[in-house]
Amino acid sequence: MRRTKFLLGEEDTPTHWYNLAADLPGGPLHAALNPATREPLTRAEMAATMPEPLIDQELSTAREIEIPEEVRRVYTLWRPSPLIRAHRLERALDTPARIYYKYEGGAPTGSHKPNTGIPQAYYNKLAGRTGLVTETGAGQWGSAAALGAAFFGMTAKVFMVKVSHQQKPYRRALMETYGTECVASPSTRTAVGRKILADDPDSPGSLGIATSEALETAAGDPSLGYVLGSAANHVLLHQTVIGQEAVRQMELAEDHPDVVIGCAGGGSNLAGLAFPFLGARLRGGRPVRIIAVEPAACPTLTRGTIAYDYADSAGLGPLFRMHTLGHGFVPPPVHAGGLRAHGIGPAVSRAVEDGLIEATAVGQVACLEAGVRFARTEGVLPAPESTHALRVAIDEALRCREEGRSRTILFGLSGHGHFDLAAYQKYAAGELTDGEADSHGLALAAAGIPGARVA
Amino acid sequence: MRRTKFLLGEEDTPTHWYNLAADLPGGPLHAALNPATREPLTRAEMAATMPEPLIDQELSTAREIEIPEEVRRVYTLWRPSPLIRAHRLERALDTPARIYYKYEGGAPTGSHKPNTGIPQAYYNKLAGRTGLVTETGAGQWGSAAALGAAFFGMTAKVFMVKVSHQQKPYRRALMETYGTECVASPSTRTAVGRKILADDPDSPGSLGIATSEALETAAGDPSLGYVLGSAANHVLLHQTVIGQEAVRQMELAEDHPDVVIGCAGGGSNLAGLAFPFLGARLRGGRPVRIIAVEPAACPTLTRGTIAYDYADSAGLGPLFRMHTLGHGFVPPPVHAGGLRAHGIGPAVSRAVEDGLIEATAVGQVACLEAGVRFARTEGVLPAPESTHALRVAIDEALRCREEGRSRTILFGLSGHGHFDLAAYQKYAAGELTDGEADSHGLALAAAGIPGARVA
Numbered sequence: 001m002r003r004t005k006f007l008l009g010e011e012d013t014p015t016h017w018y019n020l021a022a023d024l025p026g027g028p029l030h031a032a033l034n035p036a037t038r039e040p041l042t043r044a045e046m047a048a049t050m051p052e053p054l055i056d057q058e059l060s061t062a063r064e065i066e067i068p069e070e071v072r073r074v075y076t077l078w079r080p081s082p083l084i085r086a087h088r089l090e091r092a093l094d095t096p097a098r099i100y101y102k103y104e105g106g107a108p109t110g111s112h113k114p115n116t117g118i119p120q121a122y123y124n125k126l127a128g129r130t131g132l133v134t135e136t137g138a139g140q141w142g143s144a145a146a147l148g149a150a151f152f153g154m155t156a157k158v159f160m161v162k163v164s165h166q167q168k169p170y171r172r173a174l175m176e177t178y179g180t181e182c183v184a185s186p187s188t189r190t191a192v193g194r195k196i197l198a199d200d201p202d203s204p205g206s207l208g209i210a211t212s213e214a215l216e217t218a219a220g221d222p223s224l225g226y227v228l229g230s231a232a233n234h235v236l237l238h239q240t241v242i243g244q245e246a247v248r249q250m251e252l253a254e255d256h257p258d259v260v261i262g263c264a265g266g267g268s269n270l271a272g273l274a275f276p277f278l279g280a281r282l283r284g285g286r287p288v289r290i291i292a293v294e295p296a297a298c299p300t301l302t303r304g305t306i307a308y309d310y311a312d313s314a315g316l317g318p319l320f321r322m323h324t325l326g327h328g329f330v331p332p333p334v335h336a337g338g339l340r341a342h343g344i345g346p347a348v349s350r351a352v353e354d355g356l357i358e359a360t361a362v363g364q365v366a367c368l369e370a371g372v373r374f375a376r377t378e379g380v381l382p383a384p385e386s387t388h389a390l391r392v393a394i395d396e397a398l399r400c401r402e403e404g405r406s407r408t409i410l411f412g413l414s415g416h417g418h419f420d421l422a423a424y425q426k427y428a429a430g431e432l433t434d435g436e437a438d439s440h441g442l443a444l445a446a447a448g449i450p451g452a453r454v455a
Numbered sequence: 456m457r458r459t460k461f462l463l464g465e466e467d468t469p470t471h472w473y474n475l476a477a478d479l480p481g482g483p484l485h486a487a488l489n490p491a492t493r494e495p496l497t498r499a500e501m502a503a504t505m506p507e508p509l510i511d512q513e514l515s516t517a518r519e520i521e522i523p524e525e526v527r528r529v530y531t532l533w534r535p536s537p538l539i540r541a542h543r544l545e546r547a548l549d550t551p552a553r554i555y556y557k558y559e560g561g562a563p564t565g566s567h568k569p570n571t572g573i574p575q576a577y578y579n580k581l582a583g584r585t586g587l588v589t590e591t592g593a594g595q596w597g598s599a600a601a602l603g604a605a606f607f608g609m610t611a612k613v614f615m616v617k618v619s620h621q622q623k624p625y626r627r628a629l630m631e632t633y634g635t636e637c638v639a640s641p642s643t644r645t646a647v648g649r650k651i652l653a654d655d656p657d658s659p660g661s662l663g664i665a666t667s668e669a670l671e672t673a674a675g676d677p678s679l680g681y682v683l684g685s686a687a688n689h690v691l692l693h694q695t696v697i698g699q700e701a702v703r704q705m706e707l708a709e710d711h712p713d714v715v716i717g718c719a720g721g722g723s724n725l726a727g728l729a730f731p732f733l734g735a736r737l738r739g740g741r742p743v744r745i746i747a748v749e750p751a752a753c754p755t756l757t758r759g760t761i762a763y764d765y766a767d768s769a770g771l772g773p774l775f776r777m778h779t780l781g782h783g784f785v786p787p788p789v790h791a792g793g794l795r796a797h798g799i800g801p802a803v804s805r806a807v808e809d810g811l812i813e814a815t816a817v818g819q820v821a822c823l824e825a826g827v828r829f830a831r832t833e834g835v836l837p838a839p840e841s842t843h844a845l846r847v848a849i850d851e852a853l854r855c856r857e858e859g860r861s862r863t864i865l866f867g868l869s870g871h872g873h874f875d876l877a878a879y880q881k882y883a884a885g886e887l888t889d890g891e892a893d894s895h896g897l898a899l900a901a902a903g904i905p906g907a908r909v910a
Contacts, residue, residue, distance in 0.1 A: 108834030173876035379563030421628035
């Protein structure tokens with residue numbers, strides 16, 4: 001029988017996280033800055049909200065960082081995740097390409113986010129903190145933080161963007177089932193939230209606002225650890241279990257990807273899958289193209305500026321050097337909530353800047369079309385975020401057909417879409433538009449980047 | 456590292472389905488009857504809605520029936536499913552028991568139903584039919600039939616109980632994404648539906664009504680195959696891939712279940728997991744208790760009558776000898792929609808009648824409490840149906856603690872609960888009741904069983 005799945009046993013769960021910083025040809029990443037002084041953020045400043053081991057990981061240039069045994073044990077509940085050859089999709093596309101996908105939807109919360117939710121909870125618990133606080137947009141990350149808190153006996157408070165809090169009651173209910181308090185943001189719980197509500201009682205919220213509320217809450221209570229779902233170096237690091245497994249699974253398949261494709265919001269799913277392949281290439285291994293796919297509604301890598309900017313809208317947190325659309329940018333309400341980030345993780349940004357990773361932006365209508373096609377041929381219904389990688393994978397496969405040549409394509413299927421059927425309903429009803437970011441809005445937001453004011 | 460997961464490779468996907476009829480000590484199952492003549496249903500009569508190979512399987516007494524290669528290939532997309540040792544739950548319960556669960560939630564539709572949706576679509580396609588028609592309650596089965604139709608290039612029409620059609624728009628959207636037409640039942644598409652709507656325009660529908668509509672539709676169009684999600688012998692047969700895998704996985708775990716627990720509505724998940732263990736026992740293998748768990752709202756095995764009765768409410772289909780509450784019984788609207796069946800599969804019924812399987816009924820509040828506990832310790836959020844098996848597994852484990860002795864407990868986790876968060880929300884809000892079936896309603900419904908009228 002032809003092989004479809006390439007599985008690893010729980011004993012093959014990675015023992016270390018892989019750190020791209022060790023292999024970047026242009027030297028270390030730019031430091032994050034204290035927003036008041038614009039000096040590099042010190043460890044002492046970071047320690048206000050983060051435990052030591054996570055600070056170590058955030059700043060590390062070591063290639064490998066050991067995964068604690070207790071974290072690895074939890075990983076084995078759903079890891080290693082399967083690598084699947086999409087034979088049925090290949091046949092439907094009539095392509096000579098070989099298409100593989102790395103499927104993270106089997107995690108308890110249905111996406112890759114627990115890969116970092118678990119270790120962040122673990123290290124905060126170890127540091128004596130009794131609760132976690134964070135922000136979430138569509139809720140994938142909030143669910144994963146809630147799971148981490150439940151597993152390590154901690155409380156959790158999640159500020160959820162108000163419009164999602166209203167539109168996605170099931171994601172909220174999942175967090176609450178794990179024991180988490182889920183607060184619609186902007187809220188009256190924080191000074192930031194109260195100020196925004198005073199100005200606009202009907203504010204739908206944004207990820208930047210929710211982040212400001214979470215940061216303010218964490219800063220006011222030393223028993224709470226602030227955790228985050230993407231962008232930061234240590235978060236990207238935790239996700240590299242995905243790519244390390246995929247490297248071994250491609251070997252089992254006796255194949256090697258010519259191209260690795262991931263969707264990109266904060267960048268953690270892309271980095272998790274692609275960095276181990278990229279690192280091997282940088283150390284003299286086989287060539288591989290990496291493609292980051294973002295929504296046309298939030299074109300951070302393809303239309304953003306490389307500059308120091310805030311991750312949160314109120315400017316409470318540090319400045320990161322990254323591709324950014326401006327911390328005031330509010331993307332159109334596309335269904336890939338997890339990709340609506342104005343800035344991207346500095347390590348992904350740097351890899352794009354250095355020409356190591358390509359970037360492209362696609363509209364959500366074409367993505368959902370790809371999602372329907374995938375469901376009907378491969379069965380799994382992809383999350384709207386994941387359809388961005390899928391869309392480009394299909395386009396690559398169709399190009400192979402046109403060119404009459406085979407290529408090996410690997411894409412990240414970051415989560416299932418069982419919480420996202422509203423998007424598929426709207427697509428089926430013809431009610432979906434791409435919600436492309438307009439140039440005027442982009443220009444306005446770019447003018448708000450701190451570097452832009454200085455220049 | 457201690458073992459948590461017991462995995463099989465795709466090459467270990469079962470090659471045959473296991474047929475309990477070959478091992479029943481009391482001889483063959485009672486035949487289904489033609490409702491007009493009360494004579495055993497003939498092959499010719501069955502052929503009106505079913506292709507030959509499925510009729511063969513329905514009537515077979517062979518122990519093993521080969522799985523077609525094309526079906527097995529599709530199975531390998533998500534099979535073999537994992538067997539997981541619930542170490543974290545054991546620790547939380549402080550029990551000496553060893554608890555394992557067989558997890559079917561990784562299937563594309565999130566439950567075990569595609570195990571039969573795929574072969575039923577395959578055989579109907581092979582017989583030249585171009586479309587499928589069926590009924591569904593909560594939608595797990597409808598999604599699986601939709602998946603089967605999509606995979607074999609067929610149309611599908613699913614009559615969905617109207618109250619679920621309204622309450623579970625996401626399940627409906629999943630079917631529609633697979634390309635299926637999903638019709639709220641009772642509908643104006645059938646004579647049965649029109650008659651019911653004329654009497655009661657606001658009828659919320661029932662599984663029995665939806666079944667009558669599907670049967671009428673299939674009978675009127677030879678291009679359509681009627682398919683069904685539980686109860687029938689061939690459906691139970693298809694689900695035995697679950698138990699066959701579990702038998703091998705328990706061997707890998709170097710353990711053997713003292714008790715196997717499954718939730719029971721039509722009986723296919725229970726049978727799928729338990730029949731291979733039961734068959735081995737009947738052939739002289741190790742002892743094992745089997746427990747069927749049904750909702751107190753629909754206590755078919757524990758409070759029903761063993762008699763010939765219809766599976767559908769209008770009496771269009773054949774009569775089956777089974778535990779039944781009466782085909783007119785409408786169970787209270789508990790959240791385990793998949794367990795709201797007035798009758799149970801004849802093979803399960805017979806095994807209970809012969810004392811080979813025990814039965815118990817539990818209220819949904821205690822089930823949801825178990826579901827929350829499981830989510831917080833093991834991560835996976837169980838479907839409300841699955842929480843019935845889980846509840847009894849936990850109770851068995853607590854009994855082990857009281858008795859100070861270890862037992863090996865295996866239960867079926869038939870699906871994830873990501874479509875069922877409304878149930879968890881209501882549980883958290885304290886708005887859930889057990890909705891226990893009342894004696895007056897049970898007596899009324901029992902009086903409607905054909906045998907009851909004859910007697």
